[in-house]
Amino acid sequence: MREKTKIWKQMIQTSRWQTRLSALVMGSGQFLYGCRIKGLLYLAVEICTIGYFAMRGMGDIRGFFTLGTQTADPWTNTPGDNSVVMLLMGLLAWLILAGFVALYIANLKDAYRLQQIVDRGERPERFIDAMKRLLDQKFYALALALPVVGVCVFSILPIVFMILIAFTNYGGSIVPPALVDWVGLENFEKIITLSQFAPTFFKILSWNIVWAVLATTINYFAGLGLALLLNKDCVKGKAIWRAFPILAYAIPGFITLLAFKFMFSYGGPINQMIRDAGGVAIGFLDLDAKWTARWIGLLVNCWISVPSIMLLATGHLSNRDMSIYEAARIDGATKFQQFRRLTMPYMIFTTTPVILGQFVGNFNNFGIFYFLRGGMYMDGYFLASDTDLLINWLYNLSIDNNYYCIGAAISLIIFIITSIISLTVYVRSSAYREEDTFQ
Amino acid sequence: MKKVIVTMLAASMALGLLAGCKENTEEVSTNDTPSSEVAGDAVTNQIFTGELEENVTIQVLENDTAISKGYFQELIDAFNKEYAQYGITAVDANMDQYLDLANDGPYGYGPDVLYQANDVIMKYSEGKHIYPLPVEQLDCYDQVPEDAWKAYLTDIDGVAYTCGVPVNIQAPMLYYRKDLLPEDWESTWDKDGNQVPDMVESWNDLYAFSLARHEEDGSKYGYMKAMNDMYFASGFLFSYGAYIFGNGNTDTTDIGFAAGEAEKGAHVLQQLASAMNEDCIDDTITTNAYSRIADGTYFATMSTPDMYSTFIEELTKVYEAEGLSTEEAETKAKENLVMTGLPKLPESGDLTEENPTLKEMVAMGGMNGYAVSAYTKAPNACLAFVDFATSYEMEMKRSQMLGIAPARGDVAAEAGDVSSILFARLKNNDIVLMPSVEAVSQIWVPGQTFFIDLAKDAFRLEDERKYKDLDAMKQGLNEMCQQIYDGIHTLQ
Numbered sequence: 001m002r003e004k005t006k007i008w009k010q011m012i013q014t015s016r017w018q019t020r021l022s023a024l025v026m027g028s029g030q031f032l033y034g035c036r037i038k039g040l041l042y043l044a045v046e047i048c049t050i051g052y053f054a055m056r057g058m059g060d061i062r063g064f065f066t067l068g069t070q071t072a073d074p075w076t077n078t079p080g081d082n083s084v085v086m087l088l089m090g091l092l093a094w095l096i097l098a099g100f101v102a103l104y105i106a107n108l109k110d111a112y113r114l115q116q117i118v119d120r121g122e123r124p125e126r127f128i129d130a131m132k133r134l135l136d137q138k139f140y141a142l143a144l145a146l147p148v149v150g151v152c153v154f155s156i157l158p159i160v161f162m163i164l165i166a167f168t169n170y171g172g173s174i175v176p177p178a179l180v181d182w183v184g185l186e187n188f189e190k191i192i193t194l195s196q197f198a199p200t201f202f203k204i205l206s207w208n209i210v211w212a213v214l215a216t217t218i219n220y221f222a223g224l225g226l227a228l229l230l231n232k233d234c235v236k237g238k239a240i241w242r243a244f245p246i247l248a249y250a251i252p253g254f255i256t257l258l259a260f261k262f263m264f265s266y267g268g269p270i271n272q273m274i275r276d277a278g279g280v281a282i283g284f285l286d287l288d289a290k291w292t293a294r295w296i297g298l299l300v301n302c303w304i305s306v307p308s309i310m311l312l313a314t315g316h317l318s319n320r321d322m323s324i325y326e327a328a329r330i331d332g333a334t335k336f337q338q339f340r341r342l343t344m345p346y347m348i349f350t351t352t353p354v355i356l357g358q359f360v361g362n363f364n365n366f367g368i369f370y371f372l373r374g375g376m377y378m379d380g381y382f383l384a385s386d387t388d389l390l391i392n393w394l395y396n397l398s399i400d401n402n403y404y405c406i407g408a409a410i411s412l413i414i415f416i417i418t419s420i421i422s423l424t425v426y427v428r429s430s431a432y433r434e435e436d437t438f439q
Numbered sequence: 440m441k442k443v444i445v446t447m448l449a450a451s452m453a454l455g456l457l458a459g460c461k462e463n464t465e466e467v468s469t470n471d472t473p474s475s476e477v478a479g480d481a482v483t484n485q486i487f488t489g490e491l492e493e494n495v496t497i498q499v500l501e502n503d504t505a506i507s508k509g510y511f512q513e514l515i516d517a518f519n520k521e522y523a524q525y526g527i528t529a530v531d532a533n534m535d536q537y538l539d540l541a542n543d544g545p546y547g548y549g550p551d552v553l554y555q556a557n558d559v560i561m562k563y564s565e566g567k568h569i570y571p572l573p574v575e576q577l578d579c580y581d582q583v584p585e586d587a588w589k590a591y592l593t594d595i596d597g598v599a600y601t602c603g604v605p606v607n608i609q610a611p612m613l614y615y616r617k618d619l620l621p622e623d624w625e626s627t628w629d630k631d632g633n634q635v636p637d638m639v640e641s642w643n644d645l646y647a648f649s650l651a652r653h654e655e656d657g658s659k660y661g662y663m664k665a666m667n668d669m670y671f672a673s674g675f676l677f678s679y680g681a682y683i684f685g686n687g688n689t690d691t692t693d694i695g696f697a698a699g700e701a702e703k704g705a706h707v708l709q710q711l712a713s714a715m716n717e718d719c720i721d722d723t724i725t726t727n728a729y730s731r732i733a734d735g736t737y738f739a740t741m742s743t744p745d746m747y748s749t750f751i752e753e754l755t756k757v758y759e760a761e762g763l764s765t766e767e768a769e770t771k772a773k774e775n776l777v778m779t780g781l782p783k784l785p786e787s788g789d790l791t792e793e794n795p796t797l798k799e800m801v802a803m804g805g806m807n808g809y810a811v812s813a814y815t816k817a818p819n820a821c822l823a824f825v826d827f828a829t830s831y832e833m834e835m836k837r838s839q840m841l842g843i844a845p846a847r848g849d850v851a852a853e854a855g856d857v858s859s860i861l862f863a864r865l866k867n868n869d870i871v872l873m874p875s876v877e878a879v880s881q882i883w884v885p886g887q888t889f890f891i892d893l894a895k896d897a898f899r900l901e902d903e904r905k906y907k908d909l910d911a912m913k914q915g916l917n918e919m920c921q922q923i924y925d926g927i928h929t930l931q
Contacts, residue, residue: 072545074813075482075567082545172930173877176545178566196925266716267723280898281717287891376888377922382929383884401881403930 011112022111026104029111033118037127042107049100057093064090065182067168072177083180084170091161095152166412171404187409200382200393201410205417208389211294212363215301219362220355222302223309224347228339230310231317242314249307257371260300261285264372285373290386297368297387305358316350317343345430352431356422363418366391390414482600483573492817494526497824500534500550502807504745510840518827527820540568544814551815552824556805557590557603561875564593564602569810570818571600572825579604579829582847586865590806590872603808604825605846606834607745608861610804610870611671611781614750615639615739616732618775638739641797642707642782645739646790649714652738663715663737665724666708666894669886671741674802675704676916677871678784683882688874694923696886697916703788705893705912710790712897720894729753732776744857747778747842780860788909804861804870806846878927885922889915 011019022029027042049057063086072080114124125133134142166187170180191201226245230238248256262268264284271281285293320343328338348355369387376385383401384393390410398407426432501511515529522528532550540563543549553560553569563569574580574588583605591603620636621627628637628644637644638661649661666672673681673696680699684691718724724731724740731737733753742750751772758768781802785795809828811821827833834850837843844858845851851858864870873879892915896906906912 073567075486075571077485173565175541175566190930194929196929265721265723267718267721267727271717283717283720283895286720287888287895375884376891377884377926378888379918383926400884401926406930 011108015112016115019108019111019115022107026107030107030114033111033114034124035114035127035130038110038130042103045100045103049096052096053093056089057096060086060089060093061097063087064093067181068179071179074177080177081179082176083168084176087164087168087180088157088161091157091164095157162408163412165405166408168405170408171398171402171406175402175404183405187405188413190406191409191413196382199380200384203381203386204384204388204390204393207294207386208363211298211365211389212359215298215305215362215365216355216359218298218302219305219309219358220351223306224313226306226310227313227317228343231314242310245307245310248303253304253367254371256304257300257367260296260303261372264296287376287378293369293373293387297372300372301362301365301368305362309354309358312351312354313347316347320346349430349434352426352429356426359425360418360422363389364391364414365389366395370395480573482598483571486570486818487573487576487822488819490819491522491525491527491823492820495817495820496528496530497551497815497817497820498532498534499529499824500532500538500553500555502554502745504748504841505554505837506531508748508840510837513836513840514828514833517833518824521827522820522823525820527817527823529824540812540814541566544568544812547814549812549814551812551817552821553810553812554606554807555810556609556807556873557605557875558805558873558879560603560808560810561591561593562877562880563810564595564600564875565877567595568813569602570813570815571602572604572811572822574601574604576822577604577826577829578831579826579834579847582831582849584846584848584862584865587806587846590875591808591810593875603806603810604829605806605808606829606837607807607843607845608804608858608865608870609743609745609807609844610861610864611674611741611802612744612778612857612860613639613739613781614732614742614747614776614778616735616754616775617777619735619738638782639777639779640782641795642711642784642800643790643792643795643797645782646710646714648738649711653714659736659738660715661738662711662740663724663728663731664711664719664741665722666712666719667721667887667891668725669883669890670803672708672890673886674781674800674871675707675784676701677704677801677803678798679703679788681916683871683874683879684876688872689876691876691878691927692924694882694920696882696923697913697920700788701916702909702912704784705906705916706788706909707784707790708890709893709897709906709912712894717898720891720898733757741781744778744844744861745841747776748840750776750778751842778857780864799864799867799869801869801871802864803873804865805873807843808846881926882923885919885926888922889919 018032019029021032022042025043026046027039027044029039030036030042031039063081066086067083068081068086070078070080072078072082117124167182167184168180169183169186174180190197192198229235230241235241263270265271266281266283266286270284275281282292283289284296324342325338328342333341366389369385369389369392373385373387374392377383378385381388383396388396391414394407394410394414397403397410499511499515501514505511505514511531515531518529519527529552532553534550538549538553540549540553560569564571571593587605587608588601590605591601593600593602615638620638624636625634628648629635630637631640638648639645645662652659652661664671673683676696679701681701681704682688682695682698685693685695712719715724718727724737728737728740728742729746729749730753732740732750734757751769754772754776755765755768758771759765761768763771781800783797784800785792786798787795789795809825811818811825815821829847831847831849834845834847835853838845838850838854838858842857844861845854848862851862861870865872893906893912896904899905906915
């Protein structure tokens, strides 16, 4: 930082008037030092940006703060402000401004660099040569430019938009044409402090963490176990056995879930068999079935997720160095010792990012309990049931009940939790610390 | 010709607006109209100018059954032919029934005309997402009862607007198989000798018959209905003094599912559940009732009039499988499947009471109808479509093809008993129309949860039961009301 400040100070002290002119008119320094096309391009950027801000950018930034002042009335044909659109356009204006600032700084640095080249008595690089260099030595920058713009517009913008919604009162009866307002941290305060809200949040959060850990562990070891089993030489017809889990994987998840819901319902085949055998039907997924329903959820999730883990593990297992196992065998290691000391460390090392991905996916697994056990609010829960995960609660709040701002606040909390857990585990894992070991 | 009529209508509206310019002597008659009504008319007249937009396509969101049974295609074909001269074309909006006009409409997505239940339509009126309509101009206006129009009335800034046009009334009806009655029912199940089986006249008898039928054959049941369905179950509470929202279903701070002696209704439901099996706890019966009624496993169930054709279809299939021709099978199905009003309830709330004093059952109902999106580019063409779709001919066709209970009096008079039963019940306040406020969306899941718990209770072991007496049921209802209240107000 100190170094950068020093460089900027030096630039200000030693720059000539041509370079300083670039601070006012972008590209002028480049133009005067002989790089005319580059200078004109910088100038075009400045003109376009000023034009954009004069025509709508300033209004969008103002709208970003006010979120509208005039309420629309479709009945009287009164045009009004759409707060959500204003928030989005305001955000876009900030992004454009950030892009412009980045280009402005690049313009100043480039002008100073050209000044130094000219001062050394050298000839500045021609535009055509710069282009060639961009296509050759800096091709990565050129190739990544478009995806970076795409990521900004289609990924960063919606994420930031969602984060900002968490700080507004958007939702409930406040949807366009009604005007939305900024409310600061009020939504987070509600989650933590409201008597109906806070207990539900903490109950669901704790179940969500238990679920994510259990689901990831069960899925991972079931998938690995299946892969090891099908990897054994004594198993005949491996291709056929491997095809069965893949069939389960190929069927769309929600169809599988609805099928399981039917199977475990009172009128489903499992209860039919119990009744036919003289027993009493079991409410596997009903109101009283808290832990039964949770275990069924875990097993159904296992059914859906195991095939992908099995396929992944099969691939990794085939890459093992079998001479290590040979050596272990000679040293007298049992099968279990070989698994614990050789297979597991290797698999954990190679699949840590996948396990983290599974963990985050399970943490945000919306479908399982939505399809298996949706449509119930339990005593002691606010608009949720005892099997709902945070993502299901978020759906109940934001889609079923229109509380978008609260939904966004919960999304942000989920994001923070999963990010912290994922980053912490990943940074501490051998896959990160000993990246080159197995290469 | 239509343009001439439209011009005349527009001219008459303009003259109406000029009424205020008349001399003082005539002002008395002008002042007879409430100022709020004049303000409302001014708004609707500004939107619906009477001048048809030409060469436009209007997207219509219709009911799934109307689409699958072919009625909707006939409707738009007839309309498009009639309005071809103006280049107005109606098409299927091809959108999900559960659209979100409030969120999608402002961005140009959504239908121009929508057919929905009154509670769905009216939740859009609060945010002005649908237009207020000049309903007096419509052909059906005089034919539709005042109570039906009320379902679409809204008050915005002190001005009353009508935001929908009633098409048909929806309320629970009892469906039963006449041929499954005991052979000697006239001597054993017709105490009053009125040639109507007792078990479709009183819940006490239907309960007793259900127990007897199941006892005779363990695989057969009497009355079967999913208990988790708030729409059908809440009627039992209303019959004993419960209501949805206070102040005529407008005060959402007053949740009334536990009001009066609502616990008696809960007790009736619990007793009915005990005469069924555990299938009544979840959606099982909702999905299999059509086939189970058809194969004779169930004797009776409760459903809405628009499902009549589905019941008939299933029963026809069974008869066809038995060797009858399609025509014979359909005739026999229509003969044996009876759709009738709901049985009466005991005042005591006890289905085991002998010789009970009976009272009419109150049920939750809805008024399905058309509304015009406030985001349409062609409001006048949309109004023309609504006018056409609610004409005598089209409602008659709808009634014949879908078996619905039409809102138009002239169609209802010809449509048969169902409509007259429903309108009589509406008039006697035996049908509680779903509230026309957005908050009604919060009642379903808490209600469903309570009714699941109540039904489950009938199958719990004695010492595990949660609702052992009326007080416990009252407590459960109060908790459900609290959940609804929290859902509506906590985050507002």
